[in-house]
Amino acid sequence: MKTLQKITLFSLLAFTFSCKDDVNPVITPVDTSVNFTHKTTIKVGGEGASEITAYDKISKKLFTVNVDLNEISIHDISNLDTPVKENSISLNAYGAPNSVAIFEGKLAIAVEDNVKQNPGKILLYNTVDNSLLKQYTVGSLPDMVTFSPDGKMIVSANEGEPNDDYTVDPEGSISIINLENDAVTTLNFNAFNAQEASLESEGFRVFGPNADLAKDVEPEYVAISEDSKTAWVSLQENNGIAKVNLQTKTIEAIYPLGFKDYSLAKNTLDASDKDDVKELKSWPVKGIYMPDAIVYVKINGVEYIISANEGDARDYDGFSEEVRMDDLTLDETVFDYDKDYLNEMNLGRLKTTTTLGDANNDGKVEELYSYGARSFSIWSDNGNLVYDSGNSIATQTLALTTDRFNDNDKRSDDKGAEPESVEVLNIGDQRYILFVGLERNDQVMVYDITNPNAPEFLQILSNSDDEAPEGLLVIKSEDSPNGKDLLVVSNEDSGTVTIYQNN
Structure with a gap:
């Protein structure tokens, strides 16, 4: 109750200055208060129907990836009280959609080929009449697409996943489309093959069967600087972030993200779904950050990349790294057997990887690892950790919405709440609000990150308990239908789009 009261009453008034003339400045107040509430929910389709949504500020329409019907569903939200469904864009002739982005009346759609390992496409449509303007061939399995802030480029993260037998493993890549001349440049990671050993020593993962680094990397998500000169790309399964120079069209660096220490009090977690209790404890386990969505933000002139540390395992018929900890044999010189770590009430149920932990290959594990970090992290532009939310997500959901905690404890043995997506709202360059979508908790966390070194939890947004937030999108007041x-x-699960508004 204290937290909710604080949110409702909290109101900062910052001031921006503009000059009516050279003598008399005009002071315009900027309301930076934050209190998001549910406005409306749009039913897009059945389970899996709603994944990623883009907004066209010109037509006031939402364009949503609808996997269920293999289309882009369109809703006019000019009147938020009564959204209107419009004719959709069918993609049956091209493949399956994964992502959408919009800039000034142009809609970009990332479409994977019917054979995932083949090159994919970026389709460019006019949002006014849904006409196809252009189509561009990019790398295998384009999973995320975005426009540069200046609108001159489209960038796609091409995941390059293997087939289920793991006999065909295309290179992961990044495609840059120059909209001024329609040139497509697709970048691979071959230049980093020689750095594989040094990157792995810092926590980067290259572990697919018979794969070098270039084949093994799987680009997931793209964030672009406000000057449109630099992109950062999350490499989820590999536990890294790549930095891309969009001017020279080169991958400048790969930043290994290392590991999180769950033995520290600030990083406690619930590791079991079979202990009949929701409780955070310290464990001798390391979390692999493995970010899914990332977002760029510039605060007080400093650039940051924020990641949702979901985690992801490779689990194919031809190769799987995923086991539970009770399948492991612990090194008795490292672990105290009296603590019975591998009991299912302790760590036995926690999912782990066979690719880490046994440094001397004697069949006995010296270190324990789990997927994801159950947190969001703030990184510098060169991959240094500025802040990690530790156990904040677990602590707040456990305190305020116990039944939602780790999907009512059912996901404690896996990746917890699964932070899937992140988005930032900049209010008048005075206050910066971070939203973190929790796929398994059916919730969105809200934080104030105006001080990136010490974010402050504000509120939890909860609507239905079967939603599974996949994508987040901020519409600023100046572009919004209702101001x-x-x-x-x-x-994803409910096949809906939920809209919250700041009151």
């Missing part, structure tokens, strides 16, 4: 800042949440 208020909006948060648009694409929900």
